[in-house]
């Protein structure tokens with residue numbers, strides 16, 4: 001239980017009302033806009049990277065919603081919650097109601113792998129970072145994936161450059 005109490009969300013999970021748990025299951029229990037996710041997004045943004053948030057990627061007639069999407073580079077980033085996605089360090093199954101939670105968490109993990117397969121087989125790169133990862137490290141991992149991909153390099157001067165070009169052309 002100690003591991004669950006240390007969970008970043010600060011909540012001890014319990015079975016939710018059925019309608020809520022159904023919709024949570026459909027989302028793959030992904031919580032949006034968590035602190036680690038916001039931290040990574042703002043850092044990447046400050047570095048000049050531009051990406052989509054809450055963007056539905058259509059792969060093989062399914063819609064996948066990674067946490068951060070670089071559409072041109074076809075890079076999908078997921079910030080996985082330690083509890084929901086069973087991180088090796090913090091993802092323990094609660095003793096109470098384990099008959100409910102264990103299969104649920106196992107389904108999450110197999111859904112994650114399924115999503116990975118869907119995306120990679122459609123030419124996407126998938127990056128998964130644990131929510132416990134320091135934001136600097138998570139950023140580095142994303143940057144490393146973006147390296148060599150021209151479409152996704154930071155382009156803070158893109159607009160001023162095109163304006164200069166326009167002026168030079170006398171328009």
Ligand SMILES: [Zn+2]
Nearest residue numbers: 082087090132
């Ligand atoms: Zn963790």
